[in-house]
Amino acid sequence: MDNTPTGGWSPADNPYAIAVSEARWWKESARLAVLRMRPNDDARFGWFSTQQIDARQLVFALRQLISAEDLEQFALKEIGIDQAVRDALTEARQRFENALPGIKDMRDGLMHFEEWARGLGRGPQKKQRDDGVLPRDVARHFWGFGFNPTAGTVSFGPYIISIDTAERAAHEFAHAIYMAAHEVDKRNTAELRAKTIAALMVGGIQSGVPDAGFKVSPGDDLSIWVSLDRTPGVEELVYIGLATRIVEALASADLRLVSNIDTADQAAVVRLARGECLYVAADTVEADESEPDGSREPITLAQFQRTVDLAVEKLREADRCAEIGAFEAACVLVGAAVESALIAQVCVFQSEVRAANLWRKHRKRKTGPEEETPLLKWTLEDLIQVAVRMKWLPTSGEAGSATEPAERLVGEVGDAVRFIQEVRNFVAHPGKYVRSEYWPTIGRAEYDVVYGVARAVLDHLHEAIEKLGSCT
Numbered sequence: 322m323d324n325t326p327t328g329g330w331s332p333a334d335n336p337y338a339i340a341v342s343e344a345r346w347w348k349e350s351a352r353l354a355v356l357r358m359r360p361n362d363d364a365r366f367g368w369f370s371t372q373q374i375d376a377r378q379l380v381f382a383l384r385q386l387i388s389a390e391d392l393e394q395f396a397l398k399e400i401g402i403d404q405a406v407r408d409a410l411t412e413a414r415q416r417f418e419n420a421l422p423g424i425k426d427m428r429d430g431l432m433h434f435e436e437w438a439r440g441l442g443r444g445p446q447k448k449q450r451d452d453g454v455l456p457r458d459v460a461r462h463f464w465g466f467g468f469n470p471t472a473g474t475v476s477f478g479p480y481i482i483s484i485d486t487a488e489r490a491a492h493e494f495a496h497a498i499y500m501a502a503h504e505v506d507k508r509n510t511a512e513l514r515a516k517t518i519a520a521l522m523v524g525g526i527q528s529g530v531p532d533a534g535f536k537v538s539p540g541d542d543l544s545i546w547v548s549l550d551r552t553p554g555v556e557e558l559v560y561i562g563l564a565t566r567i568v569e570a571l572a573s574a575d576l577r578l579v580s581n582i583d584t585a586d587q588a589a590v591v592r593l594a595r596g597e598c599l600y601v602a603a604d605t606v607e608a609d610e611s612e613p614d615g616s617r618e619p620i621t622l623a624q625f626q627r628t629v630d631l632a633v634e635k636l637r638e639a640d641r642c643a644e645i646g647a648f649e650a651a652c653v654l655v656g657a658a659v660e661s662a663l664i665a666q667v668c669v670f671q672s673e674v675r676a677a678n679l680w681r682k683h684r685k686r687k688t689g690p691e692e693e694t695p696l697l698k699w700t701l702e703d704l705i706q707v708a709v710r711m712k713w714l715p716t717s718g719e720a721g722s723a724t725e726p727a728e729r730l731v732g733e734v735g736d737a738v739r740f741i742q743e744v745r746n747f748v749a750h751p752g753k754y755v756r757s758e759y760w761p762t763i764g765r766a767e768y769d770v771v772y773g774v775a776r777a778v779l780d781h782l783h784e785a786i787e788k789l790g791s792c793t
Contacts, residue, residue: 325632331679332772334391335396336393336395336396337396337397337400337501337502337505338395338502339392339497339500340390340392340393340502341389341393341398341498341502342387342778343385343388343389343392344386344389344390344393344494344495344499345495345496345553345629347382347383347386347389347495347501348382348386348492348494348495350382350385351379351382351383351386351487351488351491352488352491352492353380354375354376354378354379355375355379355484355485355487355488357371357372357373357375357466358375358376358470358484359484361668364662366635368466369721370378372468372470373467373468375468376467376468376475377466379475379484379487379513379640380424380428380431380475380477381428381431381432382422383421383424383428383487383490383491384425384427384428384490385419386494386495386498387414387417387418387424387425389495389498390410390413390414390494390498393410393498393501393502394407394410394411396505397410397501397504397505400505401775402501402504402508406504407501409497409500409501409503410497410498412637413494413498414494415492415498416490416493416494417490417491417493417494418491420486420487420489421482421486421487421490422480422481422482423477423479423480423481423482424482425444426444426445426463426477426480427466427475427477427480427482427607428509429442429443429444430442430463430464430466430477430716431466433619437460437463437464438460439456439460439690440455440456440457440459440460440461440463441456441526442463444772445463446459446460446463449698450460462478462479463477463478463479464477464478465477465478471754482606483692496672506543507543510540510543510544510545511540512589513540513545513601513603514537514540514545514601515540516574516576517537517545517547517571517574517576517601518537519574520570520571520573520576521537521571522575523570523573523574523626524566524567524570524573525566525570526563526566526567526570527742533569534549534550534563535547535548535549535550535563536548536549536550539792544600544601545600545601546598546599546600546601547567547578547593547598547599547600547601548593548596548597548599549563549564549593549594549596551596556768557594558595560593560595561590561594562751563594564589564590564591564593564733567588567593568589568590568593571601572604574602575603575604576601576602577589577593577599577601577602577603577604578593578599578600578602578603579599579600579602580592580597580599581600596753614633619730626666628665628668629659629661629665631658631661632658632659632662632665632779633658634658635654635655635658635661636655636658636659636772636775636779637653638654639651639652639654639655639658639772640772642654643765643768643772648763648765648767648768649748649763650748651768651771651772652741652744652745652748652767652768652771653745653748654751654767655741655745655771655772655775656741656742656744656745656749656771657773659701659741659775659778659779660701660704660781661706661740662778662779663701663704663705663708663778664696664697664699664704665708666708666713667699667704667708668696670711671696672684672733673711673791674711677710677711678709678713679710679729680693680694680695681694681707682694691712693725701742702742703743705738705739705742715789738778740770740771741771741775741778744763744767747763748763763767
């Protein structure tokens, strides 16, 4: 009996997206290894050095980025992405390998120690054997893996890499892989726009001409937007008629108009006619019953990557503000970094959040049905509550009655993140600041606390992701 599943989602359908996902995981794995190598050894491992263990993990993570690039190159070629994009990715790989000389051989030596320990490995070991060097001497030349804490370097035989360089190179290489995949999204957007224009023309509606009455965006933000040009004095029925023709023309090409403002059940014709800008989406069939809950992505790949990048960018920008004494602005940026990180966390674990019935919902009307709130419209309060209830951010339960921001530091990280929320609200909302009996002065000391809490939040999120990976 053939039990091979048919239909449904498969990673083989979008290998370019898998490459981006794996590149990000391995980049973060490399960063985590470097972070753990910098402090002293963990005494719980006895005479085993945790720094030396993490050094091995670092080498494997760095090598996996090259595998992600291999998959990306295959995918880009298969779907016909411009050669210039693939060449740029090849150059990024070359920069990565130049920054970390011998990284492939280091990983091969660790992976295939049963051969390299006897001088019978491939690559550089084979070359030396071909040149007449005895296997015993070959093995001795390519051996001696270790991490030097003083120099901050990892070595294996003749190869030496800096962990600081490794962290930076991994980030740049993963970003290059993402940017190459971004070209696929751009092409898909261009094709969707062409399909949209063609559908409108078939329906006798032409855009891009004077007095057309509506606009179709160029798709620079990777979305195709449609809006009406409303003129004062024109009867509403005129707009209703044009909106109806547009919606019907798109539907004939299996396209639909969607609102990004809310998810209330209101006809696209009404939204478009009243002046709302709607984006074009493919009219897909409902998911198969065998498809697992939460299989539909809450945000796009590009939006997810941007959210992750924002968490890092905002934290770095906060540090730059702090350097010049702009501590209030720095605290607001730290709050944005934490919020971005939590959005990414919910996206990664969306299935678990839905299964726990914690996905945020809202009612358009008091008596109306509950509807899911789009992830990008969750508040920081929503994100904190979900993170604590999912136990990503542990809480002691001792800070719930705190009246001053500093008191939020009682207990675990889940409590302390409230301190960031309070400080951000004081700075960003003057009314709250004036109404409060406690008027905090935001200086270096307060900023250092906020920044430290933010780093702790991010560390807890990385730990949660790592634990998930170890269970799969």
